[in-house]
Amino acid sequence: MEQKIGLIGCGTVGQGLLQILHEKRDYLREAFGFEARVVAIADKLKGSLVLPDGIDIPTVLDLLGAGKGLAEYPKAAPAQVEPLDPLDMIERTEAAIIAEMTYTDIKTGEPAASYIKKALRHGKHVVTSNKGPAALHYHEIRDLARKNGLQFRIEGTVMSGTPVFHLAECGLAGNAVREVKGILNGTTNFILTKMETEGMDYGPALALAQKLGYAEADPTADVEGHDALAKVVILSNVLFGGSLKTSDVPCQGISSITKADVEAAKAEGFRYKLIGHAKIEDGAVAASVSPRKLPLTDPLAGVMGAQNALSLETDLMGKVTIQGAGAGKLETGFAILSDILAVHRC
Amino acid sequence: MEQKIGLIGCGTVGQGLLQILHEKRDYLREAFGFEARVVAIADKLKGSLVLPDGIDIPTVLDLLGAGKGLAEYPKAAPAQVEPLDPLDMIERTEAAIIAEMTYTDIKTGEPAASYIKKALRHGKHVVTSNKGPAALHYHEIRDLARKNGLQFRIEGTVMSGTPVFHLAECGLAGNAVREVKGILNGTTNFILTKMETEGMDYGPALALAQKLGYAEADPTADVEGHDALAKVVILSNVLFGGSLKTSDVPCQGISSITKADVEAAKAEGFRYKLIGHAKIEDGAVAASVSPRKLPLTDPLAGVMGAQNALSLETDLMGKVTIQGAGAGKLETGFAILSDILAVHRC
Numbered sequence: 001m002e003q004k005i006g007l008i009g010c011g012t013v014g015q016g017l018l019q020i021l022h023e024k025r026d027y028l029r030e031a032f033g034f035e036a037r038v039v040a041i042a043d044k045l046k047g048s049l050v051l052p053d054g055i056d057i058p059t060v061l062d063l064l065g066a067g068k069g070l071a072e073y074p075k076a077a078p079a080q081v082e083p084l085d086p087l088d089m090i091e092r093t094e095a096a097i098i099a100e101m102t103y104t105d106i107k108t109g110e111p112a113a114s115y116i117k118k119a120l121r122h123g124k125h126v127v128t129s130n131k132g133p134a135a136l137h138y139h140e141i142r143d144l145a146r147k148n149g150l151q152f153r154i155e156g157t158v159m160s161g162t163p164v165f166h167l168a169e170c171g172l173a174g175n176a177v178r179e180v181k182g183i184l185n186g187t188t189n190f191i192l193t194k195m196e197t198e199g200m201d202y203g204p205a206l207a208l209a210q211k212l213g214y215a216e217a218d219p220t221a222d223v224e225g226h227d228a229l230a231k232v233v234i235l236s237n238v239l240f241g242g243s244l245k246t247s248d249v250p251c252q253g254i255s256s257i258t259k260a261d262v263e264a265a266k267a268e269g270f271r272y273k274l275i276g277h278a279k280i281e282d283g284a285v286a287a288s289v290s291p292r293k294l295p296l297t298d299p300l301a302g303v304m305g306a307q308n309a310l311s312l313e314t315d316l317m318g319k320v321t322i323q324g325a326g327a328g329k330l331e332t333g334f335a336i337l338s339d340i341l342a343v344h345r346c
Numbered sequence: 347m348e349q350k351i352g353l354i355g356c357g358t359v360g361q362g363l364l365q366i367l368h369e370k371r372d373y374l375r376e377a378f379g380f381e382a383r384v385v386a387i388a389d390k391l392k393g394s395l396v397l398p399d400g401i402d403i404p405t406v407l408d409l410l411g412a413g414k415g416l417a418e419y420p421k422a423a424p425a426q427v428e429p430l431d432p433l434d435m436i437e438r439t440e441a442a443i444i445a446e447m448t449y450t451d452i453k454t455g456e457p458a459a460s461y462i463k464k465a466l467r468h469g470k471h472v473v474t475s476n477k478g479p480a481a482l483h484y485h486e487i488r489d490l491a492r493k494n495g496l497q498f499r500i501e502g503t504v505m506s507g508t509p510v511f512h513l514a515e516c517g518l519a520g521n522a523v524r525e526v527k528g529i530l531n532g533t534t535n536f537i538l539t540k541m542e543t544e545g546m547d548y549g550p551a552l553a554l555a556q557k558l559g560y561a562e563a564d565p566t567a568d569v570e571g572h573d574a575l576a577k578v579v580i581l582s583n584v585l586f587g588g589s590l591k592t593s594d595v596p597c598q599g600i601s602s603i604t605k606a607d608v609e610a611a612k613a614e615g616f617r618y619k620l621i622g623h624a625k626i627e628d629g630a631v632a633a634s635v636s637p638r639k640l641p642l643t644d645p646l647a648g649v650m651g652a653q654n655a656l657s658l659e660t661d662l663m664g665k666v667t668i669q670g671a672g673a674g675k676l677e678t679g680f681a682i683l684s685d686i687l688a689v690h691r692c
Binding site: 020024155161163167171172173174296305317319320321323324325331334337342 | 370374509513517518519520521522662665669670684687688
């Protein structure tokens with residue numbers, strides 16, 4: 001069955017999704033009866049494209065790869081490449097699924113939250129990798145989706161395409177999840193790994209992470225724990241029905257951890273990890289982000305480099321831990337695809 | 347929606363399933379609209395019960411817990427408690443789903459394979475935790491299920507309820523899985539852990555595993571790798587479409603590993619694990635079971651005690667590893683429930 005898809009944002013993640021949809025088109029058709037027709041793209045920088053008959057993906061990827069805009073899409077009528085605000089694109093497109101992949105604003109969730117709500121009000125399912133709306137407005141948006149008989153899916157907001165929400169919803173369905181504990185930020189885990197395995201101090205390890213592209217020029221969001229914090233809040237919202245605000249959660253990053261701290265922990269048989277933690281107790285959710293010394297027997301202690309992992313404490317299965325990539329073009333593009341496939345299945 | 351369920355085998359796993367179905371009945375109804383009505387049980391030792399109106403689960407658990415047979419179920423008509431071969435039970439019951447939970451015969455897969463095929467020919471979905479039919483007759487049974495528009499689900503055959511097949515089918519759907527590598531036997535992992543962390547030699551570590559109930563009086567199936575071998579064959583069958591026979595797969599256990607081997611590996615920064623491995627290359631599947639020295643950076647190296655874990659190498663997500671329980675009454679009971687819920691969803 002064909003699914004008409006509209007993209008808001010066509011940066012790294014959007015292009016990762018397009019690449020997968022194109023390269024795997026035969027497999028997706030054979031294995032899942034799934035045929036993607038991308039009918040609209042709106043990107044603030046790269047321009048817009050609304051083509052009800054479907055966009056030729058290689059053409060779009062070539063244009064963007066060459067640094068050109070969507071306005072140069074060949075043989076398009078002027079109205080089809082007219083720059084559109086995503087809110088207007090939503091009105092014009094016949095897409096049944098909107099993939100929202102713009103940047104995260106963790107203070108307001110905007111403008112993504114407005115895009116998502118408008119799409120749901122116009123009868124479109126929404127899948128997103130954007131942490132802002134999921135961390136700040138999860139219940140409001142989920143309720144809006146339910147009211148309209150639509151899906152709002154957010155696999156890519158935590159650990160990219162490593163399937164934490166699918167795991168809870170599908171493989172572990174029937175369990176009560178009571179607690180989660182995770183390594184939710186790859187940059188800080190990379191830095192801590194380098195500090196332990198190569199005896200680096202914090203500063204040089206951060207500089208290496210920046211040089212390799214794991215950390216931004218301004219590394220605050222990663223190293224002070226804000227990125228992990230948003231993910232802890234999302235996990236609480238989804239798994240525990242919590243309505244935490246980021247300001248409710250104590251948050252400490254790794255910038256004050258020294259090489260001496262890491263070495264002292266190692267000598268005692270422990271390993272520092274930046275741990276996002278959330279727990280439901282007597283109906284209330286308690287959460288935190290902080291560096292913790294884990295015993296080496298903890299499944300999270302062995303998670304090295306830029307990898308992410310999450311342990312779920314469940315009533316029937318005890319502790320189940322999933323480890324995998326936490327970022328990446330294809331990995332986050334796949335997160336979007338996995339949510340689209342989930343919509344397609346239902 | 348009510349699902350009528352018939353149980354073949356009502357030992358540890360069957361009683362674990364019944365306990366979960368009973369204790370979680372309100373939750374399962376609210377969360378999934380799922381209502382279980384157990385309408386039949388056939389167990390070679392404990393007797394049979396065929397009650398179209400549904401069996402009272404606490405009554406059955408009390409009887410079996412007191413060492414009594416199903417024949418003592420109160421107020422049952424003689425025909426309802428007449429000892430039945432499972433093949434006859436399948437003919438008499440209106441169950442839409444058969445949960446097959448008898449013992450594994452890894453040489454023939456019988457009698458479970460015959461039960462499963464008969465159930466599928468009678469229009470019933472089958473879920474099972476039995477490794478025999480899945481390792482020896484997977485494709486034949488799956489094809490029979492497909493031909494009849496039914497499901498044949500086997501989550502509990504590998505790592506109990508830790509969801510490896512659900513993960514591949516649901517959260518990772520869209521990925522090509524090219525290779526799997528796992529710790530698939532808890533007994534041997536417990537023994538290797540004790541040898542390393544407590545400096546025990548193989549013999550005493552095995553004796554401790556037997557004392558704690560992790561190992562059987564005859565530990566051959568575990569320590570010589572036969573249990574892990576069956577699981578590797580099942581993984582190959584399901585994930586790679588392979589048709590390996592257990593005799594095709596080189597299999598070495600841990601009984602020749604000495605304390606000195608474990609210590610020498612540790613000194614080099616490695617850790618011994620019994621690894622089940624399967625890989626698809628040029629359309630052919632290569633598989634093995636053998637003790638391997640893993641670097642401590644391998645996600646499987648940190649898996650300690652009786653836990654199990656599986657790493658899946660995928661094309662889009664790279665390596666994804668899931669760790670959890672590999673056995674247990676509630677854990678395997680949950681595996682059966684998770685497959686029943688999957689049937690219920692479709």
